[in-house]
Amino acid sequence: MAITPAILTDVPELVALINSAYRGESSKKGWTTEANLIDGQRIDAEGLTEQMDDSDAIILKNTNDEGHITGCVYLQKRSDKLYLGMLTVSPTLQAGGLGRKLLQAAEDYARSINYHTIVMTVITTRTELLEWYERRGYSKTGEIIPLNITERNGILRQPVEMYKLEKSV
Template sequence: MSITLATLADVRELVVLINSSYRGESSKKGWTTEANLIGGQRIDNEGLTEQMADPNAVILKNTNDEGKITGCVYLQKRVDKLYLGMLTVSPVLQANGLGRQLLQAAEEYARSINYHTITMTVITTRTELLEWYERRGYSKTGEVMPLVITEKFGILKQPVEMFKLEKSV
């Protein structure tokens, strides 16, 4: 396994991975699915290309021995904190430590660019995911916000709220 910076050449493969991990039937093979709460796609080629074009953002990707992308994480500088999003592991590879490795790589990246706090949002009803992050040192800040997305990036099946989590690294 190898965790490196993703490039624009990776967009199509990343989009397939991210959508298969968060939405639709394929996501139900893993434990991080949002399919019961949100329908539609999580990201598209245009949206991911825009995110990667942001000079304050990077995507770290994991590739297997065959060069296939099996996981990724999005990181964006926001004032004095690094925002972490789209921590993604192929549904068929979940629960094998790859998510933990990507999270550790994100924390190492934060330190390498002199950022000392990582922040993220997690759906409030995803107790198993919240507990997973809490076991890795992330804490709820007390801030709760509604998830607001355009239909291009998902269709809410019910109102969804997000906890804000942070960790000092």
Template sequence: MAIIPATPNDVAELVTLVNSGYRGEISKKGWTTEANMIDGQRIDAEGIIEQMTDPNALILKKINEDGQIAGCVYLQKQSDKLYLGMLTVSPLLQANGLGRQLLAAAEDYARSINYQTIAMTVITTRTELLDWYQRRGYTKTGEIIPLNITERNGILKQPLEMYKLQKNLG
């Protein structure tokens, strides 16, 4: 099915999808959970709306055969790089290639707007996720930054750091 831009009508479904992909018991059915490191929600409706109304940002959504949103990815223009975040696939649909499809769509979008580099951050202890991105050509920049979030986006169970990764699309 199609990967297309999300709209304001998708806010509630995106909130449910993203939170289920990263936090809570349902997230543990997939391999992308952060529930053992971070409590609380990953995003709320206001956060999705802020992302959607940013003129430099876009959320792409993957629709499944039932018309439901199966996955999404957030993309934001940041000077000479496109920032990729919130890559989410429903925990019940993971390991079926949807994440690869969303990543490819993000890279196609970057090329379509003449961006040659995609950047992202990944929690340093998420070795399986780091490996997944590295198999797709993303490399660590050498920069490590602390993960600082407000309670609106979760409650850290321990101090966490993130690697900065990027991929040159040239």
């Protein structure tokens, strides 16, 4: 397994992976699903391409021995902090250490570009996910923000709020 930067030709496979992990029936095979809170897709090819075209952003991908993408994480420079989002592991591979490996790669990347704080948001009702990040040194900042998304990125079943988490690396 290797973690490397994603490239534009990876977009179709990344879109399928991300949507399978966050939304729909396939996401229920893992523990990171948002399907009970949000309908629709998590990302589309156009949106992911826009993220990858951002010179302040990178997507790191994990590729298995057969060359298939099994996980990814989105990182974006935001002022003096690195935003981490869309940490994704294939639902059938979750709880096997790949998420930790991707998170470590994100932290290593932050240090390599001289960023010392990683920030992210996590849905407030996702207690098991919040606890997972807290065990890895991320802390709630006290800031709670509403999740506002367009239909392109899902349809909220109810109002959703997110905690802002941070970690010094």
